[in-house]
Amino acid sequence: MSDIPKTYAPHGAEAKWYSAWDSRGYFKPRGDGRPYVITIPPPNVTGSLHIGHALGYTIHDALIRWKRMQGYDTLCVPGTDHAGIATQNVVEKELRKEGLSRHDLGRERFIERVGTWVDEYGGMILRQLRRLGCSFDWSRTRFTMDDGYVKAVMECFVKWWEEGLIYRGKRVINWCPRCLTAISDIEVEHVDRVGKLYHLRYPFKDGSGLIVVATTRPESMLGDTAVAVNPQDERYTEHVGKIIILPLVGREIPLVADDYAKPEFGSGAVKVTPAHDANDFEIGLRHNLPQVIVIDERGTMNADAGAAYAGLDRFEARERVLADLQSRGLVERIEDYTVPTALCDRCKTVIEPLLSEQWFVRMKELAQPAIDVVKSDRVRFIPERYARIYYDWMENIRDWTISRQLWFGHRIPVWTTDDGEYIVARSEEEARAKAGDRPITQDEDVLDTWFSSAHWPQAVLGWPDRTADLDRYYPTSVLITAREILYLWVARMIMTGMHFMNEIPFSDVYIYPTVLNEEGKRMSKSLGTGLDPLDLIDHYGADALRFALLVRTAKGQDFRFASVTNGRQRQVEEARNFANKVWNASRFVLMNLGDNSAEHKPEWVESEALADRWILSRLNETIDEVNRAMDDYRMNDAAQTLYHFFWDDFCDWYIELSKSSVASREATEEVRAARNRIIYILETSLRLLHPLMPFLTEEIWQRLPHRGESIMLARYPEADLARVDNEAASQMQTVIALITRVRNIRSELNIPASSRLRLYAAPTDAAAERLVRQNESQIKRLARVEEIVIVGQLPTLDSAARGLVAGFEIAVPLEGLIDIAKEQERISKEITRRENEAKGLASRLDNHSFLERAPHDVVEQARDRHQELIAEMEKLTATLRSFS
């Protein structure tokens, strides 16, 4: 039977089974039974697999495989997101290598170029997911810009426009001077930077002195159109209404009273720049102030900034303005200050708040139904705490800037007629029809990427058409995602689902942990993870990577994942070792199938033998716990339960205990029954493990006799709790304790494994005696004992090691082998250990309050244990005395 290699070789198995599964159509839904549906978070087309993806999609696959084996009609829809800004950036970078910019190509050719790039290099990540083993329905793969998807996006825009939820507005938005587009509030990253706070002097026109204002951005003063003070601020009451001459510019601006000004900050007076600050914009509206744009979309000062500054970069302008003010004595002081700074979360460029005309979505009324479904538990967050974070955002929701000044994306379906009317339509034809004879031009901008992904669950199933998929598979079962897109994506999907489907998009939202590096910081591509999932798969196999991740995926608790050092990643290595353990246990079973391996009689599983009753009991407890854990998204518990059952219970005890019969040369009925039992346990374990380790389990399963087409089509085990046998468990515990005690004596007294011992055992009752007699051969084998002598009382022996086990006193005669001093030391240690425990118990039992207030069973338990310890100590002390 040497045709089975000693170690599991993942690569052959992975390639072979993945294509077999895929070509046989196993990843597609069956079409009958209860649906269980997941639409994956679509990764960016430009993306490649990083460790966070590997975790997220492994969870997807484990759950979908588990449900599929349980008989659900499972569907997991994959796809990619066009990721407007990110993708455009990548292609522009390509062009730059050729010395071109997108403007050299023009819009149309640039879009073509992006298309080519996406076809050629995009979606690589989906191919990488196959390496992980993901059983997604590739025939339903979607892209947020495929034809059907465009239809969904247009439908939404038109509907929202008709319902008055979309509007065009001029206001201060977040502008990225590098990406040259507006971005929404949640695409802005806030950081604190060391900087300065500048206190500037603004003179009153009437010569009655000056007023001091504080700012972190002196260059913006060129666009000031007022200074504001708090109406309650008595220091300024007499000055309100006065005219100020704006330094360097000479513009006359008023001193207005507005609540926004906080008297306790700086001088209490704040300069107002309505075109370059969202708050100032609001103040401007309240006081009817002019809006002067002085910084253009590239972050360069424009003509309105004045001839001295026009053309300067905003940061250069800052220095120049400052120098000019200083030379005029208009800088009161400069202090160190931590400046809250807004960055573009894509490119980390400092955001320029800019007055600009954009398209917005009114969010308040969309948010309400989406809040309600979470409040009423129709949508459940796992872990629950995210519901509160969701409410905080949803209840203070602000309008959504959806237009982007990019070329790649969904072009905004708004056309303007020559007389200035907006025509909103699903297509150009429709727009032309609506416009009649008037010439129309389409809006140049595209939609925020998240505007399209907001429809993902329904759109990938066919919406806005009423398709069979949509009927059958919507709403979906669970959304599994990373924490950072809770607002950006999850919240918006719930809103669109409620709005267009009048139904929740999914009932569970599982936010999985973030993978951290050794320092406890989140792994991100920009920081460099030092970890490539594909390298890990190449090195250790996909199952090992999957298991290594799942075994630490507690419900919502981030975990650290080491990087590769000296070519090794110890956590994945551990999991690989487990895979190898499964492989070798299976190898043992397969090597002992015997000639009649095809035979299988269900009654052979039944057995009176302790080990058999015990392993069946443990197996069913395991099945029960694994199913519960999976159902509760406790992937770590499922993985650990299986690890422990398989390695400790099955390999270390059951296989060892069954070896003599399973590996026997004579194929008696009894032996064949034993072989069938062990196959049964192994086969069930493989099915249990399959969602976590699909390739390994299939590779082994296929070698088992008569198992059918694929483990993927096998039924997931269901616990039979009638099989849980507490008596067998406690008896087995005693047998294990007895064997361990003997091994321990052997090890501590340095007795070679080769020397066969005689064991005297004095059971305390008839049950204990029966236990030893019935399991004698196995105890002898595992404890490496030649003979077990059962006695009523231990004989006096000249030199022997003694020990206590629940239900027994034992002695091992060791003529010539024993080191008396060592044995004394060993016994003393046993006594001390018990003394310490007894001391603690005694002090509690002496405490009146404890006796009065603690529950009776706790007191009783303490009393019993105390008695037991005292009895054991007496025996041990007697043993110790016998040496002298």
Add this chain to the structure above:
RNA sequence: GGGCGGUUAGCUCAGCGGUAGAGCAUCGGUCUUACAAACCGGGGGUCACUGGUUCGAUUCCAGUACCGCCCACCA
């Protein structure tokens, strides 16, 4: 500024009112014919700190420190 998580053996993490667990690492011993990526045995923790509640706290409450994350229009 507000909020949320974390702090348990050398490392990665469970546990969360009755006196601490796992895996790995470490130490000692094994080629015991499935597996040395293994087997057998051992050692190792004042459960971050300070108070409080309780007969009893790692576990509950309050506060402190440190680490991490999210949100925020104080110029």
